[in-house]
Amino acid sequence: ADDYELSKIYDLPVVQSVDERGRLTEEVTPWRGMFVKEADPLILEDLTKRGLLFKSETYRHTYPFCWRCESPLIYYARKSWFIRTTGYKDRLLANNRKINWYPPELKEGRFGEWLEGNVDWALSRERYWGTPLNIWVCDNCRAETSIESIAELKEKGEAVPDPLDLHRPFVDEVTLRCDKCSGAMRRTPEVIDAWFDSGAMPYAQYHYPFEYKEEFKNRFPADFISEGIDQTRGWFYSLLAISAFLFDQPAYKNVIVHELIQDKEGVKMSKSKKNVVDPREILSRHGADATRWYVVTTSQVWLPTRFDPEGVTEVARRFLGTLKNSYSFFALYANIDKFDPGEHQLDLDQRPPLDRWLVSRLNSTLLAADKNLSDYQITRASRLLQDFLIEDLSNWYVRRSRRRFWGAEESPDKLSAYLTLYEVLVAFVRAVAPVVPFVAEELYQELVAKQDPQAAESVHLSDYPPGREELIDKKLEWRMSTARKIISLGLAARKSAQLKVRQPLKKISVILPEDEAPQLLDGLLDLLTEEINVKEVEFLKDASSLKRLVAKPIFQNLGPRFGKKVNAVAEVIRELSAEKVEALRASGSLKLFVEGQEESI
Ligand SMILES: [Zn+2]
Numbered sequence: 001a002d003d004y005e006l007s008k009i010y011d012l013p014v015v016q017s018v019d020e021r022g023r024l025t026e027e028v029t030p031w032r033g034m035f036v037k038e039a040d041p042l043i044l045e046d047l048t049k050r051g052l053l054f055k056s057e058t059y060r061h062t063y064p065f066c067w068r069c070e071s072p073l074i075y076y077a078r079k080s081w082f083i084r085t086t087g088y089k090d091r092l093l094a095n096n097r098k099i100n101w102y103p104p105e106l107k108e109g110r111f112g113e114w115l116e117g118n119v120d121w122a123l124s125r126e127r128y129w130g131t132p133l134n135i136w137v138c139d140n141c142r143a144e145t146s147i148e149s150i151a152e153l154k155e156k157g158e159a160v161p162d163p164l165d166l167h168r169p170f171v172d173e174v175t176l177r178c179d180k181c182s183g184a185m186r187r188t189p190e191v192i193d194a195w196f197d198s199g200a201m202p203y204a205q206y207h208y209p210f211e212y213k214e215e216f217k218n219r220f221p222a223d224f225i226s227e228g229i230d231q232t233r234g235w236f237y238s239l240l241a242i243s244a245f246l247f248d249q250p251a252y253k254n255v256i257v258h259e260l261i262q263d264k265e266g267v268k269m270s271k272s273k274k275n276v277v278d279p280r281e282i283l284s285r286h287g288a289d290a291t292r293w294y295v296v297t298t299s300q301v302w303l304p305t306r307f308d309p310e311g312v313t314e315v316a317r318r319f320l321g322t323l324k325n326s327y328s329f330f331a332l333y334a335n336i337d338k339f340d341p342g343e344h345q346l347d348l349d350q351r352p353p354l355d356r357w358l359v360s361r362l363n364s365t366l367l368a369a370d371k372n373l374s375d376y377q378i379t380r381a382s383r384l385l386q387d388f389l390i391e392d393l394s395n396w397y398v399r400r401s402r403r404r405f406w407g408a409e410e411s412p413d414k415l416s417a418y419l420t421l422y423e424v425l426v427a428f429v430r431a432v433a434p435v436v437p438f439v440a441e442e443l444y445q446e447l448v449a450k451q452d453p454q455a456a457e458s459v460h461l462s463d464y465p466p467g468r469e470e471l472i473d474k475k476l477e478w479r480m481s482t483a484r485k486i487i488s489l490g491l492a493a494r495k496s497a498q499l500k501v502r503q504p505l506k507k508i509s510v511i512l513p514e515d516e517a518p519q520l521l522d523g524l525l526d527l528l529t530e531e532i533n534v535k536e537v538e539f540l541k542d543a544s545s546l547k548r549l550v551a552k553p554i555f556q557n558l559g560p561r562f563g564k565k566v567n568a569v570a571e572v573i574r575e576l577s578a579e580k581v582e583a584l585r586a587s588g589s590l591k592l593f594v595e596g597q598e599e600s601i
């Protein structure tokens with residue numbers, strides 16, 4: 001390449017001293033016709049003889065080999081067809097600026113720099129398989145023509161077979177008549193670079209411009225594409241290179257570029273390091289959903305993922321396991337009670353606080369997830385949904401509601417629990433469907449499709465669940481989270497006092513600002529007494545009644561004053577009642593009786 005650059009500067013001819021079979025050409029007189037590798041020792045010998053050899057040694061370096069038969073290859077200058085992309089580089093750059101890149105630094109960084117250094121697109125490939133290059137060349141005068149459609153080929157071609165197969169070798173037999181000299185025109189033998197096929201996807205998928213013009217117009221450019229960082233010079237480029245040329249537009253509005261998967265220590269996977277994780281093994285053990293949820297929630301997809309197979313196991317257990325268990329819990333009782341969600345309705349304000357709280361948390365979570373997804377923050381959205389499932393739905397709501405599903409009799413409370421759990425499960429399954437499509441579909445079929453013939457037949461054909469502002473009660477969410485905080489503090493206090501939860505206690509004292517206490521836990525008190533296993537909850541406005549003041553003697557100060565009596569004085573100080581200590585604190589002094597004598601401190 002350096003030689004070629006120099007030859008351009010000094011206008012030197014391109015000398016091709018090796019032919020297509022790897023043999024030296026006529027110009028190389030002493031060894032013409034010889035295979036290049038066989039000529040190597042002879043050339044060395046010749047240079048030595050003529051006193052021109054400076055040094056000869058064996059040098060290790062990388063070398064290209066045929067990927068199929070592993071024979072050594074020779075880099076060889078070939079004539080190629082190019083698209084002159086350098087002729088519209090400014091359009092490539094301008095249209096790149098219209099694209100939202102995630103992560104954003106790629107726009108001006110890796111991709112922008114790649115566009116800045118644009119070289120013409122080498123379009124042709126000397127292979128057999130591929131899209132035949134649609135250029136015909138005149139045998140006689142070398143005139144070139146490009147055929148744009150089957151119709152044009154049928155019109156201009158001679159002896160076009162019917163039906164016409166556009167693949168090689170059939171299309172190669174179609175000849176045209178040259179406009180200029182009436183000579184025969186034949187298709188140039190090359191096929192098109194497969195990256196052109198991928199870049200032509202937006203048009204090819206609609207057979208545009210021959211069909212579906214409206215559909216194409218409505219859906220171009222694409223809202224969103226996603227691929228790996230290695231596609232900077234591949235698909236990201238080929239899409240833009242074609243769309244900027246044809247329509248002066250980018251082919252996609254938003255693109256998420258994911259980074260590569262590393263091993264769990266952050267080291268690139270390689271066979272020699274034996275740290276490669278076989279994806280087929282992971283997929284067959286835990287399924288695609290667990291793997292995808294793991295990759296999405298572990299780190300932003302545009303950062304390198306440190307892949308720990310244990311993490312997938314954990315996701316399968318913690319996230320998918322919890323989801324399936326929550327569903328199974330519902331299904332178990334719904335089957336026993338023959339509960340049909342379509343037959344019942346219960347306004348939210350008729351439901352107990354725990355149910356209203358769950359509905360509120362669901363809608364807050366859906367709003368936040370939806371907003372994050374709109375910003376392509378898939379990781380954040382998925383983590384929010386996961387927290388809701390595990391912390392709110394499973395660890396709190398289902399656990400707290402178990403007993404409401406027991407018992408045979410119908411009651412408004414039981415109905416409320418059924419409806420609430422059902423509605424929340426359905427919305428949740430739809431919310432996670434984009435990331436765990438298989439599990440979501442399975443649960444959707446059971447929860448919705450089999451129950452309601454009017455419903456969309458697949459979760460993937462139903463709308464993403466909107467978070468509904470009017471179902472959110474922030475005050476209630478705050479009250480519940482405060483109650484849960486009190487409970488966890490209460491349980492921690494039990495633990496530090498080594499009092500097991502199953503041992504009931506008389507009373508728990510909770511310090512809350514006076515005016516908030518009654519409303520704060522209105523309707524939630526049972527949660528506290530049951531979770532902490534106490535008979536009574538007492539609210540205090542401050543901690544003074546819980547404090548016990550004690551006095552401690554300071555020998556350094558007492559010693560000089562009381563001499564031998566210091567130990568007796570210290571003993572009296574230790575025994576002071578809380579009232580006396582309070583009096584001491586208030587007035588600064590106190591009279592004591594030590595061994596029958598009055599002293600003051
Ligand atoms: Zn080969």
Ligand SMILES: [Zn+2]
Pocket residue numbers: 138139140141142143178179180181182183
């Ligand atoms: Zn011609």
